[in-house]
Amino acid sequence: MHKYRSNGKVLITAEYAVLDGGLALALPSKYGQSLSVGKGDTGQIYWTAYRSTGELWFKAILDITNPVQITPIPIDNSLDKEFEKAKTLSKILVEAQKLNPFFINPKDGYSVETRLDFPTNWGLGSSSTLITNIASWAGVDPYVLLWNGFSGSGYDIACAQNDKPLTYQLQANQPIIDLIEFNPTFKDCLFFVHLNQKQNSREGIKRYKTLKDKESRLIKQISQLTVEFIQASSLQQFENLIQVHERYIASAIHLTPVKEKLFSDYKGAIKSLGAWGGDFILVTGSKGYVQNYFQVKGYPTIIPYPDMVY
Template sequence: MTKELYSNGKLLLTAEYAILDGAKGLALPTKFGQSLKLETSNSKTFEWKSLNENGTIWFSAQFSKIELKTIHTSDTDISKRLAQILLEAKHLNPSFLSSKTEYNSVEAKLTFPRDWGLGSSSTLIANIAKWANVNPYRLLAATFGGSGYDIACAQHNTPILYRSNEYNPSVSEVNFQPKFSDQLYFVYLNKKKNSRDAINSYRNLDFDKTALVSKIDAITNKILQCKELKEFVTLLNTHEKILSETLKIPTVKETLFSDYSGTIKSLGAWGGDFVLVTGTASEMTYFRNKGYSTILPYKEMIL
């Protein structure tokens, strides 16, 4: 018996950080994601393999059935974390992993490099939630935490508007297909950012959250109606300025690319993973010359 599940990766165009306080975020599911292949085997144990985008095993573990005690593993910390997620899913649905005929051989495979920050954790949570038939937002809250927009992206094949609301967020699919998308690129900064650390730092700031949410919501609404690149750029720059003042840290453009002619927008936790940049294909040479070789056109990244 075999079953395969799949969840999309994610990028957050607006409302990073502010989405934690209820701001409306424009989130973009990616063409990259993670699959979960489930099989029933004759093994008396529960087997797990995680593969990278090249099909190479980067993590493996063997657990006892039901209790999910680690028997063998390539990484103890990851093994403990995985067992915690599976046991939490079982807590939410006691029938999960309780049957003798239940799947006991699992292969998780990413279609993007793990350090890209497109949601190796969120796609895993979403897949396990589908498998266990539990609320993915509850599973996320009990494990990694966060706003949950990444879980929503995992389940939708089009851009979405997302507003958090504990375990029942507001999610609506939107028609966001900028006619200037040929002038939008995603540049990987090669600095994996720990989302939980970034969230904790944000939580410790003292500012008017209601005012921030109001400003960000207005920008998100305008971006959805945007027809011209010039207006889009103005809105992105305003968004960066507002967040920079709130976080009390400089924008990524000020820090790394102050002499670049186009606009640069952080996506998600500031200082790592991908940024959105405006420009032409030839202008991307600027980033390559600075050592940033992973550059994806909008249409190659976004569903």
């Protein structure tokens, strides 16, 4: 039995801009995903994926008799959605096999089990942690695996592999990762609030590529803000930076900031994280005020900063 684990991700700054070389502040999440590999029936991979509750989320049987064309085998009563997941999984495995032709042996069989530490709608990286775990299993570069099969900046892969806050930047299509000390003295006033919906990051990226302002000025502005976020010594300074950052990104993607759209009467600062429109937001305020405000508004999932990230 071989076991692998990867961390989830929280992007604090440079959402969207990180795709074009903006310097981003990213935090590995304490929540992640594990993958275990054992022996199975010859010529097949029997794959089971479990939710954080222990409930079965997804299962698939994959034909590996031709490792360059791994194909899902329909399971009785399987839903179309399940079969689409199986095809996506097959695509990842095929790309891994291309990078390492000795990864999957058609004469062998495998039983694979994955387990998430977080609900599937939290947007903490169910895909990136899966890709990173498969890359570890295959012994291949997870960034190449990501970019050969999908899209994205790769910051989530950096989070998956590290247990410390980091800055991430693409330079000449290469990831530049620096592990940093980021432990705000005001962290007890920072909370992650879930918006009760899952945002498809691929759709968000697609929209950004259609609408974005590619001027280098925006990238420089966001990169400078990231440095200032890291250096912020007070909650007020941090809140001011949130407001400026939200304004810059709103202008670039032509969307209304989440505070203005949903929480205009909130007394603290609110920042979207990752693709705008879903998943978690970062909010500032006292514990009592944050909990009372968002619970009344119908957003009960409120996670203190120290409980979410390393």
